[in-house]
Amino acid sequence: xxxxxxxxxxxxxxxxxxxxxxxxxxxxxxxxxxxxxxxxxxxxxxxxxxxxxxxxxxxxxxxxxxxxxxxxxxxxxxxxxxxxxxxxxxxxxxxxxxxxxxxxxxxxxxxxxxxxxxxxxxxxxxxxxxxxxxxxxx
Amino acid sequence: xxxxxxxxxxxxxxxxxxxxxxxxxxxxxxxxxxxxxxxxxxxxxxxxxxxxxxxxxxxxxxxxxxxxxxxxxxxxxxxxxxxxxxxxxxxxxxxxxxxxxxxxxxxxxxxxxxxxxxxxxxxxxxxxxxxxxxxxxx
DNA sequence: AAATTAAACGCAACATAGTTGCGTTTGTTT
DNA sequence: AAACAAACGCAACTATGTTGCGTTTAATTT
Numbered sequence: 001x002x003x004x005x006x007x008x009x010x011x012x013x014x015x016x017x018x019x020x021x022x023x024x025x026x027x028x029x030x031x032x033x034x035x036x037x038x039x040x041x042x043x044x045x046x047x048x049x050x051x052x053x054x055x056x057x058x059x060x061x062x063x064x065x066x067x068x069x070x071x072x073x074x075x076x077x078x079x080x081x082x083x084x085x086x087x088x089x090x091x092x093x094x095x096x097x098x099x100x101x102x103x104x105x106x107x108x109x110x111x112x113x114x115x116x117x118x119x120x121x122x123x124x125x126x127x128x129x130x131x132x133x134x135x136x137x138x
Numbered sequence: 139x140x141x142x143x144x145x146x147x148x149x150x151x152x153x154x155x156x157x158x159x160x161x162x163x164x165x166x167x168x169x170x171x172x173x174x175x176x177x178x179x180x181x182x183x184x185x186x187x188x189x190x191x192x193x194x195x196x197x198x199x200x201x202x203x204x205x206x207x208x209x210x211x212x213x214x215x216x217x218x219x220x221x222x223x224x225x226x227x228x229x230x231x232x233x234x235x236x237x238x239x240x241x242x243x244x245x246x247x248x249x250x251x252x253x254x255x256x257x258x259x260x261x262x263x264x265x266x267x268x269x270x271x272x273x274x275x276x
Numbered sequence: 277a278a279a280t281t282a283a284a285c286g287c288a289a290c291a292t293a294g295t296t297g298c299g300t301t302t303g304t305t306t
Numbered sequence: 307a308a309a310c311a312a313a314c315g316c317a318a319c320t321a322t323g324t325t326g327c328g329t330t331t332a333a334t335t336t
Contacts, residue, residue, distance in 0.1 A: 017303050017312060038293090049315050054294065056313090097256060108256050116266065118235060118246050120273040127267040128254065135258040155283060155332050176322095187286050192323065194284090 003027060014063035021048065025056050026065070026080075035069045035077035035096070035105040069096040069105055069129075077105045095128040101137035141165055152201035159186065163194050164203070164218075173207045173215035173234070173243040207234040207243055207267075215243045233266040239275035 007026045008018040016022065028044050029036055045053060057078065060066045069077040077096075094109045108130075116126055145164045146156040154160065166182050167174055183191060195216065198204045207215040215234075232247045246268075254264055 012304095019303070019313065021314080050293090051295080051316080052314055059313090095254065095256075097259065100262065110254075116233065116248075116268060118233075118268065120276075121235065122271040122276060123268055124238065124270040125268070127269075129265040129267070130254060130256065130259075130261055130263070131265075132256075132262040133260040138258075138260060150333095157284065157332070159285080188322090189287080189324080190285055197284090 003030065010065060014065065016059055016063060021052060022056055022060070025053075026060070029066060029078055030080055035079040035107060037075040037077050037105070039075055041078070069107065079105075079107055095130050097134070098129070098131045099134035099137055100131055101133055104134065106134075141168065148203060152203065154197055154201060159190060160194055160198070163191075164198070167204060167216055168218055173217040173245060175213040175215050175243070177213055179216070207245065217243075217245055233268050235268045235270070235272070237272035237275055238269055239271055242272065244272075 004023055007023050011018040011022055025045065028041065032040070041053065057066070061068065064081055066078050067081050069079055094107045096105060097108050098105045116123065142161055145161050149156040149160055163183065166179065170178070179191065195204070199206065202219055204216050205219050207217055232245045234243060235246050236243045254261065
């Protein structure tokens with residue numbers, strides 16, 4: 001299926017206008033093989049106004065089309081959400097992994113659900129950020 | 139045991155001078171009942187130069203006296219390390235929990251070790267950030 | 277106890293990140 | 307084709323974090 005048409009539908013579903021900039025941003029994120037760092041988005045989208053890039057990212061974040069993978073503090077990483085994410089509920093059954101060698105960040109689906117319990121606390125969300133050395137860099 | 143003396147020893151152990159500012163910063167962090175947000179440090183230490191606050195925090199982070207608890211993206215939180223942390227090895231067997239109601243961030247020791255495995259990957263560090271509602275706010 | 281020295285500090289300046297207001301442009305609807 | 311709300315670009319602003327450098331101070335040595 002044509003990505004442009006798919007993204008157009010995706011945006012309109014969430015009551016967002018399917019503008020050329022949004023389609024371009026989504027294409028860049030989707031075509032990147034892992035979670036894309038903000039600095040990379042800046043490089044690839046130099047013709048975007050700074051403010052436009054921020055506002056576009058925030059619009060996509062708010063509507064559950066993309067999500068942040070904030071592994072470590074240096075850069076912010078963005079990746080596409082799965083199909084079942086909505087504005088209200090992000091449902092990511094995965095952890096974020098960052099390779100300390102190539103600095104690549106990827107979303108790893110977890111097969112067996114990770115169970116975390118804290119006494120007397122109602123847990124709503126669990127973010128797991130893993131770092132180490134990836135297959136290619138070992 | 140007197141905190142001042144304890145902190146003086148702690149700093150000298152790590153080859154850091156036990157200056158009044160460092161002792162004051164450590165006292166503020168240690169006396170806070172949970173992980174203290176950066177904005178709170180600024181408020182309590184208005185007489186610190188901005189640069190001094192950053193450099194002092196970084197010195198303490200580098201030497202493993204305090205650690206960051208970067209739950210969510212709004213503020214950065216700092217907390218004392220356990221005794222067994224060194225410059226080389228931070229050994230935190232705990233998760234960071236943030237209450238979405240009172241915004242308090244605390245370090246929760248985990249009794250049973252959390253096992254995470256990713257195929258073909260050498261895992262070095264796992265950071266777990268949990269958010270939800272704490273005992274007081276339920 | 278005074279001198280020495282390397283670290284710590286304060287200030288100025290800079291770089292980047294992120295936000296807000298407002299006038300203009302554009303996607304979508306009628 | 308017209309109308310309208312959303313999206314965009316620009317300017318300006320705030321917050322965050324860093325670097326260089328001259329001055330001060332903690333720790334060491336004499």
